[in-house]
Amino acid sequence: MTFTFAPARREQVGLLIALAGASGSGKTFSALRLARGMSPEGKIAFIDTEARRGLHYADRFQFLHADMRPPFRPERFIEGIRAAEAAGAEVVIIDSASHEYDGEGGIMDWADELAEKGVKSPGNWKEPKLAHKKMMNALLQCRASLIFCLRADEKIEIVRGENGRTLVRPLGWVPICEKRFMYEMTASFTLTPERPGIPQFDLPHKLQDQHRHMFPAGKPISEEAGRMLAEWARGADVPPTAAASRSSHAAVTDAPVSSSPPPEGGTGADFPGDQPATEVDKLLEEARQVAMSGTVQLRAFWKALDERRRKLLEPHVQKLKEAAAYADQTGGA
Incomplete structure (x- = not known):
């Protein structure tokens, strides 16, 4: 008999976390905060492809550092991660993956080099893609937790509108990586320069239900999120803490004291923290969390709703606007 089955039990689960964003969006700092929560003893390795920029944080965080230089072949990332594990790292940060x-x-350079040597497309992609696949297989077998910092570009598309007019349609922030890379992540987030370190849940992200309370909407990625993730990976049940629960279910009550006054007639008491039970409750809860990210995000959320769901939210629109305006004033923290 070649297979042995045992009752399913979560233990020593590998974590693959991706933080994508433009320059200034807080990727590196957020990765280090998350890593410190995962490994309070500082068993953190930092693979730096950004000309030693990770060392800017050496006075604030404890970690091992390695300067990775070109060429950035997939096998070199495997080599770096295995070396980090051998050095005793519990968490490995790759900045930038x-x-x-x-x-x-x-792999793009590699494919271009093969094309210049006369290998016709798509044959010039065969070796690079195979090497990337081997790298991903190695990452999935890694026992340390991995945090990938990824650059992101704000993409647009040119379309024909009414009367044949040319229109520019924003497609949002798109991470720079092989197209299937993000599918392998345990969790992924998009950060923006406007709100550094705060996941934007109206932008591309991946977050399982059991992890959602670890990353409250409108809050920066924290050591506490890393601690809870690590406990979950070890097999512990990690229920929402009181603070996380309040952050997830109240739009403005946890906002810090600000020189700006709270919205007239609403300080958060209008947003009860009871678990949603009906379709309206669930939709309202989603809208509240979007409102915590500010007015721009709330408008985009409203625009994406169909007419029926807009009618369900109409009685609450004013309070949602007030919450979004307050998030604008306080930075949504």
Whole structure:
């Protein structure tokens, strides 16, 4: 008999976390905060492809550092991660993992080099894609938790509108990586320069239900999130803490004291923390969390709703606007 079955039990689950964003969005700092929560003893390794920029944080965090230089072939990332594990790292940060895709000697460069040597497309992609696949297989077997910082570009598309007019349609922030990379992540987040370190849940992200309370809407990624993730990976049940529960279910009550006054007639008491039970409750809860990210996000959320769901939310629109305006004033923290 070649297979042995045992009752399913979560233990020593590998974590793959991706933080994507433009320059200034807080990727590196957030990754280090998350890592410190996962490994309070500082068993953290930092693979730096950004000309030693990770060392900017050496006075604030305890970690091992390695300077990775081109060419950024997939096998070099495998080599670096295995070396980090051998050094005793519990968490490995790769900043920036985007170099494996479009950095000097990355798989795009590799495909171009083969094309210049006469290998016709799509044959020039065969070796680079195979190497990338081997890297992903190695990452999935890694026993340390991995945090990937990824660059992101704000993409647009040109479309024809009414009367044949040319229109520019924003597509949002798109991480720079091989197209299937994000599917392998345990969780992924998009950060923006406007609100550094705060996941934007109206932008591309991946977050399982059992992890959602670890990342309250409108709150920066924290050590506490890392601690809860690590406990979950070890097999512990991690119920929402009182603070996380309040953050997830109240739109403005946890906002810090600000020089700006709270919205007239609403300080958060209008947003009860009871678990939603009906369709209206669930929709309202989703809208409240979006409102915590500010007015721009709330408008985009409203625009995406169909007419029926807009009618369900109409009695609450004013309070949602007030909450979004207050989030604008306080930075949504």
